[in-house]
Structures are given as structure tokens and as C-alpha cells.
Amino acid sequence: MATETLTRPATSTASRSAGRRTGRRMTPGRAAVLAVAALLAVLWLVPFAWATATAFKSETDAAAPKISWIPPSGFTVDAFVKVFQDGNIPLWTWNSLYTSAAITVITLVISALVAYALSRIDFRGKKVLMVVIIASIIIPPPVLIIPLFYQMVALHMIDTSWAIILPQVIHPAMVFVLKKFFDQIPRELEEAAVMDGASRMRMFLQVVLPLSRPILAAVAIFVFIGAWNNFLWPFIATNDGSILTLPVGLQTIKSAYGIQYAQNMASALLAALPLILMFLFFQRQIIKGVATTGLAGT
Amino acid sequence: MSSLATSHDSEGQAGSLPGLSRQKQFNQAGSRSRSQGSRDNLNGWAFAAPFLAFFLVFLVWPLLYGLYMSMTGKSLTGANDSVIGFANYAEALADADMWHSLGNTLYFTVISTIPLVIVALVMAALVNVGLPAQWLWRLSYFAPYLLASTVVSLFFTWMYNPQLGLINDTLVKIGLPKVAWLNDPGVAMWAIVIATLWWTVGFNFLLYLAAMQNIPAQHYEAASLDGAGAWRQFFSITLPQLAPTTVMIVLLQILASLKIFDQVYQMTAGGPGGATRPVVQYIFETGFTGYRLGYSAAISYIFFGLIVAVSVIQFFITRRRSA
Numbered sequence: 001m002a003t004e005t006l007t008r009p010a011t012s013t014a015s016r017s018a019g020r021r022t023g024r025r026m027t028p029g030r031a032a033v034l035a036v037a038a039l040l041a042v043l044w045l046v047p048f049a050w051a052t053a054t055a056f057k058s059e060t061d062a063a064a065p066k067i068s069w070i071p072p073s074g075f076t077v078d079a080f081v082k083v084f085q086d087g088n089i090p091l092w093t094w095n096s097l098y099t100s101a102a103i104t105v106i107t108l109v110i111s112a113l114v115a116y117a118l119s120r121i122d123f124r125g126k127k128v129l130m131v132v133i134i135a136s137i138i139i140p141p142p143v144l145i146i147p148l149f150y151q152m153v154a155l156h157m158i159d160t161s162w163a164i165i166l167p168q169v170i171h172p173a174m175v176f177v178l179k180k181f182f183d184q185i186p187r188e189l190e191e192a193a194v195m196d197g198a199s200r201m202r203m204f205l206q207v208v209l210p211l212s213r214p215i216l217a218a219v220a221i222f223v224f225i226g227a228w229n230n231f232l233w234p235f236i237a238t239n240d241g242s243i244l245t246l247p248v249g250l251q252t253i254k255s256a257y258g259i260q261y262a263q264n265m266a267s268a269l270l271a272a273l274p275l276i277l278m279f280l281f282f283q284r285q286i287i288k289g290v291a292t293t294g295l296a297g298t
Numbered sequence: 299m300s301s302l303a304t305s306h307d308s309e310g311q312a313g314s315l316p317g318l319s320r321q322k323q324f325n326q327a328g329s330r331s332r333s334q335g336s337r338d339n340l341n342g343w344a345f346a347a348p349f350l351a352f353f354l355v356f357l358v359w360p361l362l363y364g365l366y367m368s369m370t371g372k373s374l375t376g377a378n379d380s381v382i383g384f385a386n387y388a389e390a391l392a393d394a395d396m397w398h399s400l401g402n403t404l405y406f407t408v409i410s411t412i413p414l415v416i417v418a419l420v421m422a423a424l425v426n427v428g429l430p431a432q433w434l435w436r437l438s439y440f441a442p443y444l445l446a447s448t449v450v451s452l453f454f455t456w457m458y459n460p461q462l463g464l465i466n467d468t469l470v471k472i473g474l475p476k477v478a479w480l481n482d483p484g485v486a487m488w489a490i491v492i493a494t495l496w497w498t499v500g501f502n503f504l505l506y507l508a509a510m511q512n513i514p515a516q517h518y519e520a521a522s523l524d525g526a527g528a529w530r531q532f533f534s535i536t537l538p539q540l541a542p543t544t545v546m547i548v549l550l551q552i553l554a555s556l557k558i559f560d561q562v563y564q565m566t567a568g569g570p571g572g573a574t575r576p577v578v579q580y581i582f583e584t585g586f587t588g589y590r591l592g593y594s595a596a597i598s599y600i601f602f603g604l605i606v607a608v609s610v611i612q613f614f615i616t617r618r619r620s621a
Contacts, residue, residue: 041438114349123342147364247446291508
């Protein structure tokens with residue numbers, strides 16, 4: 001195999017990034033790499049393409065025994081119209097949006113506060129607290145569903161959004177991602193504030209937090225994606241159609257529509273749209289966010 | 299803002315902290331360091347209090363209560379709350395369905411982890427060469443990770459459809475026989491693996507890509523001066539440099555795969571004939587459709603034991619590596 005560019009070529013950083021922008025001499029090795037990458041990309045895009053093609057068919061064409069990318073009776077938006085008239089997808093999208101946003105905000109606030117304490121304040125019991133939080137990283141959420149359900153019943157929170165939100169705000173691994181970042185912020189920056197007699201809260205809010213925007217964004221993205229796509233817990237915590245999140249709602253639609261293939265695909269695409277759009281707009285931040293926080297569990 | 303901190307103090311830790319009684323913040327005679335120390339105690343727990351409150355209520359309490367439940371005959375219908383000791387555990391260990399679901403989970407973990415790591419590595423190596431239009435590759439490989447499991451399941455159930463599905467249609471066109479993807483007990487788990495690979499490989503891909511881009515360019519410069527070709531550079535520099543990342547990704551993937559539930563439940567509901575039912579689904583079913591919360595909790599803890607065992611192995615492997 002003549003793939004002399006399988007690893008990145010040994011050029012300086014500057015010329016490498018220039019090469020990335022302009023494209024280089026097309027060697028046989030480079031062409032092979034491009035071909036394999038393109039093949040994988042096509043394979044990975046096919047499900048989206050096939051779902052899109054189906055969603056724009058009439059139900060008759062979608063269920064025709066001879067399958068086709070271009071339907072005999074042409075493309076139609078009927079399926080989308082029906083899904084919109086049904087009204088559930090917009091409602092569930094909204095439910096997913098605000099529960100995920102609430103989970104993200106609460107997670108950030110409580111995690112940043114405790115991470116600041118673990119990073120900056122010498123208090124009694126800190127080591128014990130640290131060990132307990134580290135140890136809790138290994139607890140798999142599915143283990144807790146039975147007692148959590150029982151707890152939510154006792155608290156009369158079943159079938160409220162609180163039942164979806166509250167148990168999802170504890171992310172011990174993210175506490176340590178934040179702590180590590182805070183550790184790197186020079187303490188000298190706070191000394192001026194100490195001289196002024198500033199409280200800890202002020203130092204946290206006015207010195208540490210503004211410098212921590214990148215890591216806060218990374219954690220927010222990680223938590224938001226997780227919350228948006230979580231299925232098991234919201235599925236258990238809610239039955240009320242008006243507060244279902246998108247993933248749980250879609251599960252009910254599947255059985256309700258039976259063999260309405262075009263409508264099923266239209267619903268799935270509409271459900272996929274918000275995060276895909278978010279990715280297109282914030283690609284760089286999302287990639288960095290996942291890459292920096294992704295290995296945090298260990 | 300300091301008022302916010304004090305309000306947390308009073309609710310979060312009343313009387314529970316050693317050292318608070320010695321608090322001498324306003325005592326001029328007290329040494330500066332001592333008053334500083336008690337203020338630190340106060341502040342530290344104040345900052346920890348909100349997290350701790352959620353942590354205790356929604357993690358520690360369910361964890362302990364679940365353990366208690368596992369020793370009772372508790373059911374969803376409210377009958378028989380009495381403590382029955384380890385009877386649930388004994389029953390679970392003799393329960394063929396429990397072992398079958400645990401076996402399915404382990405089988406899925408083994409056959410999913412391998413492609414999820416190797417394909418991710420290949421994708422990252424390809425993209426890291428410096429292909430044009432980086433965003434395109436990242437988008438196509440990573441975008442499925444942003445989908446909810448339900449969307450993935452809808453996509454693949456449709457593609458796996460025996461008569462109308464794209465996959466069987468393609469197989470027939472290239473002269474291969476049709477496959478009963480989700481209905482054949484011998485094939486269904488592989489169908490789930492393929493869907494899972496498509497869905498989540500982008501996450502590992504990004505982790506690999508980030509790690510590759512952190513390898514210093516000088517390594518490659520030195521190697522190419524020595525005349526090492528691309529393959530040689532990949533196996534002598536890239537792979538060894540990625541070793542710690544690979545260990546992490548493999549272990550994270552094992553832990554993630556052990557928790558499988560969503561896509562199985564949505565695509566096969568555990569069938570055909572229980573062939574794909576993972577242990578998390580068995581926990582869910584014994585608890586919520588079988589109404590046996592206590593028994594379900596006991597299985598949860600057997601599953602937890604498995605995860606702890608894997609985590610302990612992980613801890614020792616990673617510690618030895620970093621040592």
C-alpha cells in the first residue's frame with residue numbers, strides 16, 4: 001500500500017495548516033486515503049439520506065414492494081404536514097429544550113461551586129469529600145432507576161418535569177474537569193482581590209469564572225447533549241404526554257403510527273434537526289467540548 | 299454575594315461539621331490563621347453545599363435505599379415490604395433469565411467494543427492526514443452521535459426492514475441472500491452492533507483525533523529524516539503515542555457498552571426470544587412490568603458489582619500505565 005501520507009506529513013506546523021487549507025499535491029497514497037475516507041463518509045451519511053428520501057415520499061410509495069430512492073409519484077411534504085398537524089413534535093422539542101437547558105444550568109452552577117471549593121479553599125473534610133465524589137463516578141445510572149422511581153413517587157414528582165431534571169444534574173466527572181481547570185488559574189490573580197477584602201464568592205465570580213469560559217462551555221455542551229438524548233430515565237419518570245421529551249415521545253409515536261413509514265422518518269428527521277443545526281453553528285466548540293471532557297470519566 | 303454564601307451555610311451544614319463550634323471569626327484575640335481557617339471551613343462547605351444536597355438526595359440516598367430494597371420483597375403494588383435478607387440475590391443467581399440477559403450484555407460488550415475502537419482509530423488516522431474540507435469528515439462521522447437513540451432506532455429499523463429495507467435491497471442487488479436482521483436470533487445482536495457502531499463511533503473518533511493532533515510534529519520530522527515511510531511512522535510513532543488514549547477509550551467503551559439498553563429496547567424489545575435482551579432491560583422489566591421492585595433492585599446490584607469489577611481492573615491498568 002502506497003499510503004505515504006497515512007500519518008500526518010513531517011512538515012512544520014505552519015506549512016501543515018497551510019496545506020490543510022489549500023490542499024496538497026495529490027499522490028497515490030493521498031488519493032487512497034481520500035477514497036477510504038469518502039467511502040466511510042458515504043456509509044455514514046446513507047441512513048440520513050435514506051430517511052430523508054423516505055420522509056418526502058407518499059405513504060404508498062414508501063411501502064411499495066419495489067424500493068426506490070426517487071418515488072414513482074414524486075416527492076411530497078405530506079408526511080411533514082401530518083406530523084406538524086399532529087403537534088407533538090414541536091411540543092416535545094420544547095420539552096427537551098427546556099429540561100436539557102435546566103439540567104445544564106443547574107449542573108454548571110453546582111459543579112463549578114464545589115469545584116472551586118475543592119480547588120481553592122482548604123477546609124476540613126475536603127479530602128474525604130474528594131474521595132467520595134471520585135468514587136461516585138463509577139455508579140452506573142441504570143442501577144439507580146428502581147429506587148429513584150420509588151423516591152419520585154414519594155416526592156409526588158412523577159409526571160412532572162422536575163422528575164426528569166433533578167436526578168440528571170449530578171456529574172461527578174465534570175466536577176473534576178472543572179477543578180483541574182481552576183487549579184491552573186494562577187492564584188496571584190486572586191491576591192489583589194484578597195487585599196481588597198473580597199469574599200470567596202466575589203473571587204469566584206469576578207476572577208475565576210470569567211477566566212473559565214472555555215471549560216464551562218465544554219462542560220455545558222457535554223451535559224446538554226447527554227441530557228437531550230437521555231432515554232431511560234425520562235422514559236421511566238414520565239407518562240404524561242404533555243411533558244414527554246423528544247426521545248420518549250418518539251418512542252410512543254412509533255407504535256401509534258404503526259407502518260406509517262414516511263411519517264416515522266419525517267418525525268425522526270424533525271427530532272434530529274435541532275442538534276444537527278446546533279452542530280453546524282457551533283462545530284468547533286462542540287468538537288473541543290467533547291474532546292476535552294470526553295475522557296474525564298477516568 | 300457573601301450573603302448568598304452564608305445562607306447556604308445555615309441550611310447546608312447545621313451542626314454537622316466539626317470545627318464550626320470553634321469558629322472565632324470575629325474574635326480579635328484569635329490568631330489570624332485560626333480565624334482564617336474556620337472561615338475556610340465555612341466557605342468550603344458553603345460552596346460544596348448545593349452540589350452535596352443534590353448528591354445526597356439523588357445519588358447517595360437512592361444508592362442506599364436500593365440496597366435496602368434489594369433485601370425486601372417490595373413490589374410496585376405495595377405488598378410485602380418485609381425484609382427477606384439475601385433471598386432475592388439467591389433467587390437471581392439461580393435465575394436463568396438473569397444469566398441469559400447478563401450473557402447478552404457481555405456478548406454485546408465484546409463484539410461492539412472491538413469495531414467501536416478500531417473503526418474510530420481508522421477514521422481519525424484518515425482525517426488526521428490533513429484531508430481537505432475537515433468539517434465534512436467531522437460532520438459525517440460525528441453527527442450520528444448527536445441523535446437520540448430513538449431516532450437511530452427508527453432509522454435502522456427502517457433500513458433493516460426485511461421486505462422494504464434498503465439493506466436487504468442492496469444485498470439482493472449484489473447477489474446476496476436477504477437477511478432477517480432483527481428477527482433472526484443469531485443475527486439480531488449483530489444488527490444492534492452495526493446500528494450502535496454507526497451511532498456512537500464518532501465520539502471515539504473525536505477522542506482519537508484530538509489525541510493525534512497532540513503528538514508533537516518533531517517526532518514525525520525526525521522519523522522522516524531517518525527515511526521512515528507513512529506506515530512505519532503510523533506503527534512506530536502514532537500508535538505507541540496513542541497507547542494511553544487507546545487504553546482509556548477501550549475501558550470507557552466497555553463501561554458504556556455494559557449499560558446498553560435504549561437501542562435494543564427500541565429495535566427488538568429484547569427479542570427475538572430474549573436473544574438480545576440486556577441486563578438493564580431485565581432490571582426494567584422485573585421492576586416495572588413484573589412489579590417486583592425488590593428483586594429488580596437485587597439484579598441492579600449484581601450488575602453494579604460487575605461494573606465495579608471492571609472499574610477496579612481499569613483503575614489498576616491505568617495506574618500501572620501512569621506509574
